[in-house]
Every structure is written in C-alpha cells, then in structure tokens.
Amino acid sequence: MIKYILTLCLASTLAFSLNLEGLLQSVKNDANKELQVEKQRLQEFIDNKNEQATLLSKSKKILSQEEAESEKLKKIIDANELLLEEKETELSTKAASLGQMFGSVRQSSSDFLTNFQNSLTASQDPLKEEIFTKFANSKKLPNLEELTLFWHSMLDEIIKSGNISQYETNVILNTGVKVNEEVTRVGLFAAVSNGKYLTYSNDMKSLVELAVQPSSNVLEDARVFEKSNTIENITVDPTRGTLFEMIENNPTILDRVNQGGIVGYVILALGGLGLLVALYKMIVLNISSIKIKSQIKNIDKPKTNNSLGKIADIFYKNVNDSINDLEIKIGEAILRETNNIKKGQSFVKLLAAVTPLLGLLGTVTGMIATFQAITLFGTGDPKLMAGGISTALITTVLGLITAIPLLFAYTYISSKSEELISILEEQSIGLLAKTLK
Numbered sequence: 001m002i003k004y005i006l007t008l009c010l011a012s013t014l015a016f017s018l019n020l021e022g023l024l025q026s027v028k029n030d031a032n033k034e035l036q037v038e039k040q041r042l043q044e045f046i047d048n049k050n051e052q053a054t055l056l057s058k059s060k061k062i063l064s065q066e067e068a069e070s071e072k073l074k075k076i077i078d079a080n081e082l083l084l085e086e087k088e089t090e091l092s093t094k095a096a097s098l099g100q101m102f103g104s105v106r107q108s109s110s111d112f113l114t115n116f117q118n119s120l121t122a123s124q125d126p127l128k129e130e131i132f133t134k135f136a137n138s139k140k141l142p143n144l145e146e147l148t149l150f151w152h153s154m155l156d157e158i159i160k161s162g163n164i165s166q167y168e169t170n171v172i173l174n175t176g177v178k179v180n181e182e183v184t185r186v187g188l189f190a191a192v193s194n195g196k197y198l199t200y201s202n203d204m205k206s207l208v209e210l211a212v213q214p215s216s217n218v219l220e221d222a223r224v225f226e227k228s229n230t231i232e233n234i235t236v237d238p239t240r241g242t243l244f245e246m247i248e249n250n251p252t253i254l255d256r257v258n259q260g261g262i263v264g265y266v267i268l269a270l271g272g273l274g275l276l277v278a279l280y281k282m283i284v285l286n287i288s289s290i291k292i293k294s295q296i297k298n299i300d301k302p303k304t305n306n307s308l309g310k311i312a313d314i315f316y317k318n319v320n321d322s323i324n325d326l327e328i329k330i331g332e333a334i335l336r337e338t339n340n341i342k343k344g345q346s347f348v349k350l351l352a353a354v355t356p357l358l359g360l361l362g363t364v365t366g367m368i369a370t371f372q373a374i375t376l377f378g379t380g381d382p383k384l385m386a387g388g389i390s391t392a393l394i395t396t397v398l399g400l401i402t403a404i405p406l407l408f409a410y411t412y413i414s415s416k417s418e419e420l421i422s423i424l425e426e427q428s429i430g431l432l433a434k435t436l437k
Helices: 002-047 049-117 128-136 144-160 214-227 243-247 253-259 261-295 307-317 323-342 345-377 382-437
Strands: 164-172 178-186 190-193 196-201 205-208
Touching: 002 144, 049 144, 128 144, 164 243, 190 205, 190 214, 190 382, 196 214, 196 243, 253 261, 253 382, 261 307, 261 345, 261 382, 307 323, 345 382
Parallel strands: 164 205
Antiparallel strands: 164 178, 178 190, 190 196, 196 205
16 A cells, blocks of 8 residues: 555656646746847847937937027017007007997987887888897997998988888777878878878887877878878977877866766756756747737737736736726736746756855865875875866866856846846736726
C-alpha cells in the first residue's frame, strides 16, 4: 500500500515539474517578443528624431508669427475700444435727442388717436387708428420708414378734415339695424345720409344716426346738399358733435311730462278735464247770450229756447195775477235760470285751485326723494338727486300751466254768467214795470 502511495506522489511531482518548465518557457517567449517590439519602437523614434526637430522648428516659427499677430490684434482691439468709447458717447448724446423726438411722437400720436377716435373721418379710413395706436403705445424708437408713415397719416387726416367726401360705409339706424349707405361728410363737422344727420361711435366703430334730429328745414337742406353737385347750404356743428349731442340730451315736452311722474299725470288729466268743461260752458254761454239778445228785440213774443224767453213766457201767462204773485213766480224763474247759467263754474274754479296744490304735492314728494338719495349716497353724485329734483320742479310747472288757463277760463265764464244774469234781472224788472202802468 505504501508502495502505491509513493508511486502516486512521484507521478504527481513529475507532472507538476513539467508544467512549471512549460510556463517558464512561455514567459521567456513573451519577453523576447516585447523586447523586439521595444527595439523596433526605439529604432523608429531614432529614425524620426530629425523629422521631429524640423517640426519643432516650424512650430516655434508659427508660434512666433502668432504671437506677433496677437500683439498686432491687441493694439487694434485697444484702438477699437477707444473708438467704441467715443461712439458710445456720441450715441448717448444723439440718443437723448432721439428720446425727446420719440416722446414728442408718442404724445402727438396719443393726441391724434384721441381726436381720431371721435372724428367722422374714422368711418372713412378706420385703419389709421391702428397706426396711431401703435405709435402711442410703442416702447422703442421708430425708424425712418415708420416716422414717414406717421407723418403721411397725420397729413392725410389734416387734408380730409377740410374736404367734402362721399363714400359708402356702415350706418346704424335708430332701429338698431346696421346698413351700408352712401354718406356725405363735410370735414369734421357734419355727416349726413338720406337726409339724416350722423355721429361717429368709437364703441361700435360705426356711424350712428342721431336719436333726435334737427328741425325739418335743416334736414331738408341736408337732403338737397347730398343730391346737389354744386355748393348748397348745410348746417354743420363747429364743435364737432357737441351741439348735436346737446340736441339729443335736450328733453322733449313728453320727456318733461314723464319726469313729473304720477302727480304730473293727475295734474294734466284734471287740467284737461277742467278746460273741456270750461270750453263747453263758454260755448253754451255764448249761444245763450246770442239767443237772449235776440229775444230782447222781440220781448213780446217769448221763445222757450232761452232763459229770457222762459221768464217772459211765465210773465205773459200770469200777467193777470197780483203783482206779488207775479213777482214771486218771476223770481223763481230767474233763480232757476241763474242756477242753469252758473252750473259748472264751481267745478272749473275748484280745478284752478287744486292743480297748483297738486303741483306743490309733487314738489314735496320730489324733495323727499332727493333727501332720501342724499341720506343713502351723499352729495357726491348729483345724478342721484336729479330725478327727485326733476319731479319737484316739473310738477310745480305743470300745476301752474294748468291753473293759469283754468283761472282765465273761470274768470271769463263768471263774468259772462253775471252779464247774462244781469240782463235777465233787468228785463224781468222791465216786464214787472209794465204791470204797474
């Protein structure tokens, strides 16, 4: 057994020795190869040594040239920096002048934009608004081309402000309908279409028909001016629309009445009723006066279609009665006819007295509304108090307007009635005097 073990160990040792010898031989072979490579590289370096010296010389020469060029460029840069400082100083000086010009351009653009937006010429050339808006809101200096455009736009606007032009554009009628119509523009002072005056609305970017037009003769002149090829009369607004706006803001009689409210309507209703009653009484009294005067001429032939005739008829029918009975009967007839003649006078007198009181009532009501507005909102905005003040003043005016004619009517009716009653009394006394004979 020991023999086998020794044999195995000997065989293993022999095999390991053979492997070490192979490894050593392999290492030697690799070392020889690397040595050959190093020798070859060394030989190549030695062979290229002269070439490397030449390249080094060329590189030094190029470096020297570049350093000279760099020095030259440095001098140029220093000179350019000095020149740049001079130019910057000059630029600052000129930029200050350009800044003043730019401020002037912006200010002029803003002024022109404000005028243009409320001008009649905006309806003819709406693109100008973009130009003026651009310059008014610009944040940079305009160039020469932009300044020229601005100048030409201003010049064109000045020329159009003195021209009479006819062109087609959109017009908004009072009904709210937008139509395309031919418009005649007289500078900045008037624009008419189909005999109607127009104004420009910047909010709607269109011409708008005036809600309240001037008088009919002014509109007729405008209509003739549109159709004429020669110089004709036309009314213009030298304030560029302010006067026409005042026409719109000037309330009509109906607007004034509406400001009076319920009290105003009551005053007008009572005034109208009183005037109708007064007119009726005037007609009746005048007809009675004519009939009575006609009856006076024929007192012996009484007619029952008038007061005097009725009294005379009673007299002749009872002429044979005693004087006392006859006087009583005639007195009753006179009293009856007097009541008929004076019927309605008290009603007219009542209305003549009540309407001013109603006007005073409206005044007090309006002032109460005004004080309530002052209590709630203060006196900062006069428009909040205008409604109450309008009611207060208009009702007073309406009360006086209705009371004055009613008072005149009552005076006329009263005097006419007294005249007729006096005639009846005189004629009745004359009839009674006949019996005394």
